[in-house]
Amino acid sequence: MSKDLSYTIEEVSQLLKVSKLTLYDLVKKGELPAFRVGRQMRIDAVDLDHYINNQKTIHRNNFQAPVVDLNRNESRESNHIIISGQDIVLDILSKYIENKSTYKPLRSYTGSLNSLISMYNGECDIVSLHLFDGDTGEYNTPYIKKILAGRTYILLNLLSRKAGFYVKKGNPLNIASWTDLNQKHIKLVNREKGSGARILLDEQLRLYQISPRDINGYEHEESNHLSVASVISSGAADVGVGIEKAAKIVGIDFIPIITERYDLVILKNSETEQLITTLKNILSSRQFQSEINALGDYDTSQTGKIIYETN
Known part of the structure; x- marks a missing residue:
């Protein structure tokens, strides 16, 4: 925020x-x-x-992975792994990794694109992605093919979820499509640069040939879904882009626009071989998927599926 x-x-x-x-x-x-x-x-x-995120972690998981700041180049032990991304499901995944392996997860709450760049620089072990490419209509693979060029990696599905607009209760401005944002009386609250929600917005503006300069509030940035939803709830803005769960927490309306694929990418080498095996086993387990389904608003029908893999 x-x-x-x-x-x-x-x-x-x-x-x-x-x-x-x-x-x-x-x-x-x-x-x-x-x-x-x-x-x-x-x-x-x-x-x-x-406070809200800590309570969700405590009551749902009875586990909380330590948080690491990717910008500070903090030292870590050899068995520490950094899992980057903001969804609460990643906290649950951290719990499973902690319980079923010798790895000690650390959490970074950095957006998708910035996390992927951190992986390229050797600063992340598991990166969660929801990066929409407007030219192909695909999620994630166009970005990792470019940013991780020359590396070997595997992309696994974590879940699917709805992304769309946060609006005030009753949607008084009748916001329903991307072109509705191009109205001066509608005020946007944006996500930070490098986040998946920001890229989704920017790609849609590009496809609809809408200049960001014409969007009222485009420069107002918040750092997570809950923050954007809270700004809408407070009346400081009319619309924001995010996932459904944050709207329910805050108590505002949500207009679904797209189903996004939320994936995990891990580099493939001799040091990550066991981590990849552990991750595959967790994602495909009925216990893990049942816990995710119990949260609501998530689709686990492809959880654990290999989306893309280099040799």
Whole structure:
């Protein structure tokens, strides 16, 4: 979320559907950071995001992989692997890898394209991708063929999910297609450069020959799906691009536009051979797929399928 976006206790109470007393208790215990402006207590949007994500991880997985910052070149042990991407399913995958192998997962919450570039630079082990290519209508393979040229790798399906528009309850502006964004009275909140949602938007604007300069709010960037949905909920923007689950969490409407394939890419070499085997076994297991299906809004019909592989 933007650094200047914060909520009052009352706003967070309405957003999470809990009492203000519950929130004051979380703040008192140090579980939810807050700060004061005069007599008013406020909560940073990014801190609220972290709290929600931590609670989803704790209650669904009873496991939380340590977070690593790809920009800091942090040192790691030989059995540490970095899994990059933002979907909660990756946290569940980290739990399975931790339980079924000697690997110790670290999590990076970096967008698809930036994560893929980090893999090219040797900084990631498993990268999740949802990168739409407007010329072919394909997801992911056109990008990895170019960025990982000269490398050997395997692309496995993790799941499929709906992507579309976040809009206010009742969709008062009747937003239904990409061309609707090209109206001055409609204000967009965008994702950060390098994210899959940003690339989906930019590719559609290119295909429909719409200049980003003509999109009101195009320069307003947020760093994850939940942040975009929260901006819509607050009334600061009218539309954003993201996945269905964040809209349900925040309580806004979602207009499905496309089914995106969410894949995992791993480099193939002698050091990753066991990791690839472990990953294949987890993705194809009934237990893992059942846990993903229990979350709702995900399609696991192709989970574990090899989408593309180099020799």
